[in-house]
Amino acid sequence: MINMTNGIDLANVKDIVSKIVSAHQIQNVAFVGCGASSSELYPGFYLLKDEAKQLRPFHFTASEFNNDTPAWLGENTVVITASLGGTTPETVHANTVAKQHGATVVSVTHNGNSPLTEEADYVIVHGFEANYAAKLEKMGYVMDLALELMNQVEGYEHYDAAIDGFEKIFDLSESAAQHCTAFAKKFGHDYKDAPVIYYMSSGASMKVAYSSSICLMMEMQWVNSGSFHAGEFFHGPFEITDKDVPFVLLMNDGKTRSVDARALTFLDRFQAKTAVVDAKDYGLGSAIAPEVVTYFNPFVHTAVFRVYAEALAEERQHPLTLRRYMWKLQY
């Protein structure tokens, strides 16, 4: 047992999943949320997409789940929803849709008294304010729910390695966030006047690139942005590459590293303006077993790039909390 100061309650997740699988024959797992929460659901989905041999995993933005509700939604489905404040209307409504169809709902939120908890069968309350590690708890709980569902329904040979990963990843990510300040400051300085910033990653971190683009840049900085998979870069986006065009590459340790490395080689060759956040630089591959390291990249990327975004906001004198529409208008 390591002396863990940050982390999630793995025993609670195991217990919730035990109750679900003893009551239902689970076949489908739907990950449903919006925006940043949708991205934080993705690593759990990705784990099942890669490793599950029986369960059927699906990842939805809540409005699509609600309006084009899948034909298979029913008693043999677990719907995992997530929302920081627990008030996102589409996600709250997804719980209603799921319950109307007889599914089991697990909701992960920072607010244990929020509307999201009302129809959920199980509620997991995650941290947020304490530090960078706490901001990863939502993603961690969702991925651990996926792990437990897979292991308890069909067995998973790397289960112990994944549990060991969960015991290390929060402290490792917090440490990464604490040690990237100089790089973050340089990023803020170099990118403060960028008219557009592109984000790339691959594997389980693909949606960290996505949320960095649509949330941290477009929403919180009003900076133009786009995101795409590092493997897709060569099938379209790379034609925009030129000297000083601004990119951020969230580079993975594990199975998709070569995909990211190929994109980096191209960016460097044409002197694009490239900021690399490499999970390997923060010791991910030394801490986590190779069989599961691929799945833990999003934790390091999310923690470190949060510090980068804070440095950019500081340089631009545009707080990450500033909005013109969100929380202000009805829409």
Next chain:
Amino acid sequence: MINMTNGIDLANVKDIVSKIVSAHQIQNVAFVGCGASSSELYPGFYLLKDEAKQLRPFHFTASEFNNDTPAWLGENTVVITASLGGTTPETVHANTVAKQHGATVVSVTHNGNSPLTEEADYVIVHGFEANYAAKLEKMGYVMDLALELMNQVEGYEHYDAAIDGFEKIFDLSESAAQHCTAFAKKFGHDYKDAPVIYYMSSGASMKVAYSSSICLMMEMQWVNSGSFHAGEFFHGPFEITDKDVPFVLLMNDGKTRSVDARALTFLDRFQAKTAVVDAKDYGLGSAIAPEVVTYFNPFVHTAVFRVYAEALAEERQHPLTLRRYMWKLQY
């Protein structure tokens, strides 16, 4: 029987799938490709994601499939790959990976003598040059493969409605492309100096927005661009909205129409520069049965927006065929 002048060979697809399902217990269907082809695989994936109650559908960019090959890949898997010229290296390699694991491979390409056909168990050659309808054949064959797999493995109650849709959608889309010239010309004129163009859609057309962004804009026009789901718009990207910020909305008929309509209402409210390509304007909902209309939107959007992109290229005096890296350099 309608007097169809455009379309795909439905009998051939039915026959291929019969042979596959009589030889294997199919459990998994993987749609694997890159760039525009990846997007053209999406409607087939989307149909199964929505409607299949037993099959497990997965959508991959080829580099990820090759490097982070899923644990379930095997004899009970059909891998559907697509590439226009049949030479995309990652997709050709995906066929090798699939065969190494014992999966059945169906490849859809315009070039029946290309590398993509070498390891495929079944090859479907699609049209391209003839007209706008021919450019939809790749997407059509993939979606019909998905339909036949679902129907033959587990049954699908709206199979007849979907087949009827395939008999109508190519002529309808060709007609749509032929009748949008005036709107396309206005789009070309209005957007020719746009510094960035954002693309939104939902449902089965989500990846038409994506490929319009990464291929038609970034690759073929060197115009900055991003894309996102119309439902995700309100969870990040909408904060970039302002008077004259350029958006393209590919509006769906069917189940996700209200999601698109909500985004349009917001864009109009803040006088964003908005071009709408609405499948309803081209008679999609009158031609196709309501049970399946949702799945046929990508055909109309792809055909019509191709004309829009041609008009933009003409106005910008930047041919859609111009490249600086693709087909020129080794990378």
